[in-house]
Structure formats: structure tokens, C-alpha cells
Amino acid sequence: MDVDLSHIPLMLDVSGDPETPVPTAMPGEQCACCGLWTQKLWQGARSGFTASHAVCTLCYLAGHLDSPTAAHGVLAYLPGMAMTDVHHLQRRALIAILGGTRTQRAQGKRVLLWLARHGREVEQAWGTTRAGEFAMAFQRLPPHKRSTLRNRLEGCALILPADMFEDLSLLLPTGKTVAGALSSRSWDTYKRSDFYAELDPLG
Numbered sequence: 001m002d003v004d005l006s007h008i009p010l011m012l013d014v015s016g017d018p019e020t021p022v023p024t025a026m027p028g029e030q031c032a033c034c035g036l037w038t039q040k041l042w043q044g045a046r047s048g049f050t051a052s053h054a055v056c057t058l059c060y061l062a063g064h065l066d067s068p069t070a071a072h073g074v075l076a077y078l079p080g081m082a083m084t085d086v087h088h089l090q091r092r093a094l095i096a097i098l099g100g101t102r103t104q105r106a107q108g109k110r111v112l113l114w115l116a117r118h119g120r121e122v123e124q125a126w127g128t129t130r131a132g133e134f135a136m137a138f139q140r141l142p143p144h145k146r147s148t149l150r151n152r153l154e155g156c157a158l159i160l161p162a163d164m165f166e167d168l169s170l171l172l173p174t175g176k177t178v179a180g181a182l183s184s185r186s187w188d189t190y191k192r193s194d195f196y197a198e199l200d201p202l203g
């Protein structure tokens with residue numbers, strides 16, 4: 001199966017395995033979904049995309065809602081914001097909370113809270129925001145019907161609590177310290193994202 005691994009779409013999904021998924025390390029330098037350059041990559045194959053590909057920690061968890069770590073997260077409805085951008089914003093907030101200065105920690109908490117508050121729309125529509133419950137819903141469906149649920153969850157993203165990450169290397173871009181990750185916009189790291197906009201020279 002020939003697949004362009006540089007453009008694998010991000011989507012909420014489950015592993016498709018009957019057993020609890022366990023992350024498998026993958027060689028590589030860049031996440032095939034969000035474009036993050038990182039030394040920690042995982043096998044990203046999932047129910048809706050079975051081809052082997054390497055993904056970062058946040059993209060792995062979004063595609064494996066049935067994993068124990070993802071089960072602690074909530075789904076937030078962020079229409080119009082690409083999941084790539086949600087992951088980069090969430091990653092930066094988590095790094096700030098876990099390793100930043102007092103001011104950076106406070107800023108990171110505000111961003112993460114803002115993201116999580118968008119779970120209210122999910123709660124109203126589905127009666128829950130818990131990722132683990134959505135994972136069970138996926139698993140109850142036969143594989144050929146899971147795409148319907150994926151489509152209905154378009155615009156939603158997995159938001160995780162900071163205490164799920166004890167190892168900052170799971171989040172840091174390659175070659176970046178906490179200070180470096182928080183003080184630069186990391187153009188090279190986030191080149192797949194349009195979250196950062198260049199200033200208009202005519203503006």
C-alpha cells in the first residue's frame with residue numbers, strides 16, 4: 001500500500017485492537033501527522049488508518065482513545081481550528097505548566113483551561129466529554145461503521161491534563177529546552193501548521 005506519509009490526516013480514533021494498546025517506539029525524526037520534529041515517535045497505525053507511520057505523543061493519543069493515558073482526557077469542540085494547531089497549542093501549554101517559570105506556568109494553565117472549557121459543547125451534544133467513553137463507543141461499533149462516528153466528531157480534539165506527562169521529552173521538540181520551546185515560535189518545528197501567521201509587510 002503506497003501512502004504519502006507526509007500528509008496523514010489527524011482524527012480521533014481507537015487502536016482497533018481487542019487488547020489495551022501499548023505504545024510502540026518508531027524510528028524517525030518527524031511526526032507524520034502534525035509535523036513536529038521530535039525524538040519520541042510511536043507507531044500510529046489505528047483502526048481508521050492501518051498503514052504503519054510514526055507519530056508524536058499527542059497525535060498517538062488522539063488516534064488511540066482506548067489507551068490508558070488518553071482515557072484521562074476530555075474532548076473539546078474547537079471548530080475552525082485544525083487539530084494540528086490544537087496539538088501545537090496544547091503541547092506548548094503543557095510544557096509551560098510542567099517546566100516553565102511561575103508566569104509561564106500560569107499562562108499555560110489558562111490556555112489549557114480555555115481548551116478544556118470547549119468540552120461544554122461536547123457535553124451538551126453527547127452527554128459526556130470523557131475520552132474513555134468515546135473510545136468504548138468506537139469499540140462497540142463494527143470497524144466499517146466507525147467512520148460515521150469519526151465524521152460526527154469532526155472539530156473535536158483530545159485535551160489532556162498536565163499530570164499525565166512526567167517525562168518532558170514526550171513533548172519537547174528535538175533540540176529544544178523548555179526555555180527554548182517557550183521563547184520561540186519554532187518555525188521549523190511547526191512548519192506543517194498555519195497557527196502562526198507572518199506579519200503582513202503592507203499592513
